[in-house]
Amino acid sequence: MIEIRWHGRGGQGAKTAAMLLADVAFFTGKYVQAFPEYGPERMGAPVTVYNRIDDKNIRVHSNIYQPDYSIVVDESLLEVVNVTAGLKRDGAVIVNTNRPKEEIIPHLHGYEGELYTIDARKVSMETLGKYFPNTPMLAAVVKVTKAVDEETFLKEMEGSFQKKFATKPEVIEGNLAALRMALKEVK
Amino acid sequence: MALQAKDINEKSTWQEITEGNQIWEPATSKHFNTGEWAKDQPVFMEEKCTQCLLCTPVCPDSAIPVRDKKRLDFDYNHCKGCGICVKACPFSAITMEGVK
Amino acid sequence: MAKRERLSGNEAAAIALRQINPDVFPAFPITPSTEIPEYFSKFVADGLVDTEFIPVESEHSSMSAALGAEAAGARSLTATSSCGMALMWEELYVAASDRLPLLLALVNRALSGPININCDHSDSMGARDAGWIQLYAESNQEVYDNFVMAYRIAEHKDVRLPIMVCQDGFITSHAVQNMELLEDEEVKNFVGEYEPEHYLLNPKESMAVGPYGVSNYYMESKFAQVQAMKNVKKVAVEVMDEFAKMSGRQYGLFEEYRLKDAEYAIVIIGSAAGTAKDAIDRLREEGRKVGLLKIRFFRPFPGEEIAAALSKVKVVGVMDRAESFSTQGGPLGSETLAALHRAGNTAKTVEYMYGLGGRDIKVEDFWQIFDELEEVGNGKTVDGYQYIGLRK
Numbered sequence: 220m221i222e223i224r225w226h227g228r229g230g231q232g233a234k235t236a237a238m239l240l241a242d243v244a245f246f247t248g249k250y251v252q253a254f255p256e257y258g259p260e261r262m263g264a265p266v267t268v269y270n271r272i273d274d275k276n277i278r279v280h281s282n283i284y285q286p287d288y289s290i291v292v293d294e295s296l297l298e299v300v301n302v303t304a305g306l307k308r309d310g311a312v313i314v315n316t317n318r319p320k321e322e323i324i325p326h327l328h329g330y331e332g333e334l335y336t337i338d339a340r341k342v343s344m345e346t347l348g349k350y351f352p353n354t355p356m357l358a359a360v361v362k363v364t365k366a367v368d369e370e371t372f373l374k375e376m377e378g379s380f381q382k383k384f385a386t387k388p389e390v391i392e393g394n395l396a397a398l399r400m401a402l403k404e405v406k
Numbered sequence: 407m408a409l410q411a412k413d414i415n416e417k418s419t420w421q422e423i424t425e426g427n428q429i430w431e432p433a434t435s436k437h438f439n440t441g442e443w444a445k446d447q448p449v450f451m452e453e454k455c456t457q458c459l460l461c462t463p464v465c466p467d468s469a470i471p472v473r474d475k476k477r478l479d480f481d482y483n484h485c486k487g488c489g490i491c492v493k494a495c496p497f498s499a500i501t502m503e504g505v506k
Numbered sequence: 507m508a509k510r511e512r513l514s515g516n517e518a519a520a521i522a523l524r525q526i527n528p529d530v531f532p533a534f535p536i537t538p539s540t541e542i543p544e545y546f547s548k549f550v551a552d553g554l555v556d557t558e559f560i561p562v563e564s565e566h567s568s569m570s571a572a573l574g575a576e577a578a579g580a581r582s583l584t585a586t587s588s589c590g591m592a593l594m595w596e597e598l599y600v601a602a603s604d605r606l607p608l609l610l611a612l613v614n615r616a617l618s619g620p621i622n623i624n625c626d627h628s629d630s631m632g633a634r635d636a637g638w639i640q641l642y643a644e645s646n647q648e649v650y651d652n653f654v655m656a657y658r659i660a661e662h663k664d665v666r667l668p669i670m671v672c673q674d675g676f677i678t679s680h681a682v683q684n685m686e687l688l689e690d691e692e693v694k695n696f697v698g699e700y701e702p703e704h705y706l707l708n709p710k711e712s713m714a715v716g717p718y719g720v721s722n723y724y725m726e727s728k729f730a731q732v733q734a735m736k737n738v739k740k741v742a743v744e745v746m747d748e749f750a751k752m753s754g755r756q757y758g759l760f761e762e763y764r765l766k767d768a769e770y771a772i773v774i775i776g777s778a779a780g781t782a783k784d785a786i787d788r789l790r791e792e793g794r795k796v797g798l799l800k801i802r803f804f805r806p807f808p809g810e811e812i813a814a815a816l817s818k819v820k821v822v823g824v825m826d827r828a829e830s831f832s833t834q835g836g837p838l839g840s841e842t843l844a845a846l847h848r849a850g851n852t853a854k855t856v857e858y859m860y861g862l863g864g865r866d867i868k869v870e871d872f873w874q875i876f877d878e879l880e881e882v883g884n885g886k887t888v889d890g891y892q893y894i895g896l897r898k
Contacts, residue, residue: 241682245512254681257538257624257864276684278645278780280677281868408704420726420733425666426605427719427727430704432712 220273221366222283226302227292230262232353236292237268239357243367243375244272252277265300272366288364291315292339292352297323303330313359313405315339315352320406335363337405346397347390354394358401369402412437435484440467444487446503450479454499461491461500508686508753515646515678518685519585519611519671520545522653524555525693528609529580529700532560532571536590537623538675539613543585565590569597569610573668576606577715579705581657585611587675589618591629595636601668602637603731604716607660608668610638611653614776614827615675616863624864625675627775630804631828631837637731639669639738640805644761644779647685649673651755652802654693658745661700664737670805674777676864692752735806742803759808761800762815764790768797770879771816772823773842775801778860778867785872796876801838809845816846821854821879825894827861835859835891854882860894871895 223240227233234255241253252271258264269283287310289302294316296302303312311333314323320334327334339355347354361372376398380391409424411434424430441447455477462470462477469485471478489505513521519542523531533543543559550559558580562568568584575582586594591612601608616626630640639660643649652671660669673679688696706713719727739759750756763783765771774782779800789796799815816822824843826836834840835857843855858875860867871894882888 238682241512245684250684251512252681252683254676257676257680279784279869280674280681280777280780282866284868416722418723418726420729423723423726423730425730425734426603426715427717427723428605428704429714429717430711434714 220271220277221288221364222286223270223272223288223290223360223364224283224286224306225268225270225290225292226296226300227266227268227353228296229264229266231292232351233266233268233290233292233356236353236357236360237270239353239376239379240270240360240366241272242379243361243372244270246375247367247371249273249366250275250277256282265296286310288313288360290356290360292356294318294323297326301328303327303332306330306332308332311335311363313337313356313363315356317341333363335359335405337401339401342397342400342404346400347393351397354397355401355404358398359405362402362405373398439483441469441481441483441485444482444485447482447485447487448480448489448492448500448502448505450477451499451501452479454497456497456499458496460496461494464490464494466490508688510684511687512682512684513646513650514541514680514682515643515649515673516541516613516680517545518646518650519653519673520549521687522650522693523583523611524549525688525690526581526653526657526697527555527694528557528583530558530560530572530575530582531584532562532568532575532582533584534562534565534568534586534590536565536587538615538679539585539587539590539611541679542611542613565593566597569594569601572608572610573597573601573604573606576601576608577604577705578707579700579702581608581661581700583609583611585613587613588615588623588629591633592617595633598633598636598638598668600716603727605666605731605734606668606715607657607666609653609656609660610668610670612670612672613675613679614672620863622863623675625677625777625827626862626864627672627826627828628862630670630672631830633670634805634837637667637735638805639665639667639735639803640672641669641803642672642775642801643674643678644777644800645685646678646681646683647755648757649678650685650687651749651753651757654688654696655742655745655749655757657697657700659738659742661702662737662741662745663703665734665741667731667734667738672776677777686753688753696749696752738803738806739808757802759803759811760815761802763798763800765797765799765815765819767795767818769795769818769820770823770876770883771797771799771819771821772825772858772872772875772879773799773801773812773816773838774825775804775838776827778825778827781867781869782872785869785876788869789873789876794876794880796879804838804841807841807845809841809848812842813845813849813851816853817849817851819853821856821883822846823856823858823875823879825858825860825875827859829859829862833891839891855890856882856888857891858894859892865895867894
């Protein structure tokens with residue numbers, strides 16, 4: 220079982236990204252869970268969202284305390300939240316930032332596992348013209364976790380976007396471009 | 407045959423009472439002689455009555471039967487003796503002890 | 507043919523309701539149940555159901571309208587949570603005593619205060635004496651399946667009682683999980699048409715609902731409700747067996763998990779049972795004889811059957827997600843202990859309160875509970891009523 224914890228801020232789409240990841244994994248035949256840690260909804264407040272992906276039915280209904288992967292959608296959270304709490308040594312943390320890794324490491328509370336970075340702002344601005352971090356972050360998660368094969372991922376996401384953006388098809392290509400670019404931009 | 411209200415009384419067992427105390431027929435108040443509650447009841451003096459029928463609609467217990475456009479004597483099984491009809495009658499065709 | 511899906515518990519409930527296509531659905535929104543009428547009203551707008559959907563001004567009204575519609579002869583329901591249910595209080599009792607088999611989609615959430623939107627069972631447990639059938643679920647699949655079965659149980663001529671189909675707020679209602687859906691036709695045929703013998707809109711029969719019941723009738727009326735509730739057990743088992751033939755998923759009044767040879771067992775309701783099962787599997791690998799009894803029907807409470815299922819267990823931990831302020835434990839604890847006592851079962855018991863107001867419960871918490879139950883089995887004396895995860 221792969222367990223993933225997302226750290227975002229209310230309104231950034233971390234929940235949507237987790238739901239999309241679950242969708243993609245589901246379509247490749249996996250068992251999935253996607254659920255947010257709910258509280259009063261406040262734009263900008265730190266939010267935590269979880270994914271479980273497994274080959275067999277998932278029964279556990281608790282939050283995730285020892286995730287395999289921690290995804291930081293908003294790097295300002297590094298100052299506020301211990302994003303590596305309980306994170307497994309052989310897992311990884313993925314941070315949305317344009318800064319070099321050396322500048323991120325001091326915020327990881329001594330975490331000894333892998334650190335990956337992606338500049339989701341750059342990807343989003345270049346492909347979508349606006350800042351939507353969740354689409355590039357989703358691609359980064361797929362790249363790092365290998366929860367889903369990349370080709371399958373892109374194929375499934377195309378179908379998913381066609382459904383989601385049925386009323387505004389002009390954004391579909393931009394979102395797909397964001398995914399493709401993000402897959403290459405993960406460091 | 408569904409249970410009828412007339413067959414249900416204070417001696418009925420739990421099995422002999424309808425589900426949810428529902429009543430499955432109309433006009434079950436006929437079975438309930440509210441006339442027993444009356445201390446006094448009005449008296450109808452047919453000779454003074456002009457059949458104007460002003461008394462009938464004001465009776466809260468529908469205790470003034472009407473047939474062929476004419477009122478009949480009181481239904482004393484259901485008249486509670488409120489005296490409203492006495493007040494409504496313009497021809498003093500209804501009297502009742504203590505009501506003017 | 508089953509259709510593989512991944513849905514939240516609320517989506518699953520709404521889809522089951524679409525397949526059932528009820529007649530009347532009045533609703534007023536409250537977190538975390540809001541999505542059920544929200545999804546459903548879209549089905550109405552899209553013409554996928556011919557349900558009369560009524561947006562009302564309060565939960566007092568939604569339950570009043572639902573029970574009025576049910577009395578009129580319509581298959582009806584509403585949805586709510588927490589304080590929304592509290593505002594329905596009076597009508598809950600009216601629906602049950604008038605023997606109107608409507609459905610309440612209840613997404614469990616703590617009652618205030620302190621004000622809180624997260625899961626516990628204080629709303630439905632508070633209404634446990636209202637005369638409703640109460641059915642709980644561990645997973646999104648079970649939520650869906652319970653909805654498909656609910657009307658068949660409630661509307662059965664030997665029952666005719668309203669039914670509360672409960673799920674854990676957010677934990678299942680807002681979590682997306684794998685599940686299997688039945689075909690629309692299968693559900694339609696399974697649930698069937700609602701054909702009440704007596705109903706207000708029948709032009710051939712005059713009818714009165716909810717008359718005054720003086721002292722001379724009141725106790726007989728209540729006893730009749732109790733008998734109907736007793737009948738639920740037999741009817742529910744028949745419906746669940748028939749459901750199993752269609753779906754391949756067999757349910758009972760409660761679920762026994764690795765309980766046959768268990769010496770230490772917990773009794774629990776809802777989503778935390780899934781977490782407990784993972785904990786039990788791990789302990790079983792270590793050779794420990796632990797198991798679980800998951801309540802599905804809390805009303806009626808299958809006390810005799812539960813006592814029989816626990817007859818070989820040395821120590822029973824009963825886990826409540828609703829405070830009762832008896833200072834003795836929660837409602838499930840009281841009922842389980844009463845059932846054990848009545849059956850002459852002298853197993854030791856410990857009552858645990860967990861998960862109030864959305865407090866998370868983990869696999870590790872269950873390990874500790876089983877550790878303690880074993881210690882009690884070995885003669886240790888512990889506090890018979892404890893809070894799990896309490897800071898102290």
